[in-house]
Amino acid sequence: MTPEEFFYHVFEFLPRQGPGCTGATKKVYSYLSDLPGDAKILDVGCGSGAQTRDLTSLSAGTLTAVDNHQPFLDSITSWAGKDGFSWRIKTVCASMDALPFEKEQFNLLWSEGAIFIIGFEQGLKAWKPLVKKGGYLVVSDAVWFEPNPPQELVQWWEKEGYIPKTEDQLKEQVRNAGLRILATYRLPETGWWDNYYIPMLARVAELRKTHGNDPACAAILDSCEHEAEMYRKYKQYYGYTFFVMQNE
């Protein structure tokens, strides 16, 4: 198994591939007051579809779930079939920086914990044309909650290749992308632990038994544990914020 395959081997078996929870998805969805009942929804960077499933329950509309890792999409196809949702969910394997859709197709574009992959402002600018006028975009991304975060934390983020911004800086990027900000909502701490770090740490412990002696695999397992440790230690300094926006 290559390191990349092993990385997916860790994450394919988790309930979600990033921080989030049903309660937060529900809360943020409740801000979308004018969303039609039969909304066309696009979920970008959907992973195995934890939030896709929540959106399917919250809306009576149709969902298009996009990811560039086909096994995640296969997992969605599988649970959608079992839950009787197949006719409402379509999966598309594509890259989020080249989404293969016509302009102004969707009433809502949703993306949890994935926009960092192409960058917040760049992602909003690329995705905005796909949303109908008056339609909504909702994304969650990492932000600083406090000024002057500790050096150890900043260095860890730098090593990850990504430095969070403040909520105000991201709101400025929302405006630069020509969108109106309607609301923000901070993911509660339970959204980090219950369906993300707790199952991830259990999976890491399990995989240590079978792959712990392989240095490349051990390095991936170490970095997963380290990420959870950073959050445990420094959660008052950073977190995920949902940005609720409208395409005017």
Ligand SMILES: C[S@@+](CC[C@H](N)C(=O)[O-])C[C@H]1O[C@@H](n2cnc3c(N)ncnc32)[C@H](O)[C@@H]1O
């Ligand atoms: C942090 S995970 C979040 C997954 C899911 N939204 C969740 O919260 O559980 C990011 C997702 O983006 C996908 N991804 C990575 N690069 C991508 C790209 N260029 N285009 C589309 N999806 C991508 C990954 O496969 C992964 O499923």
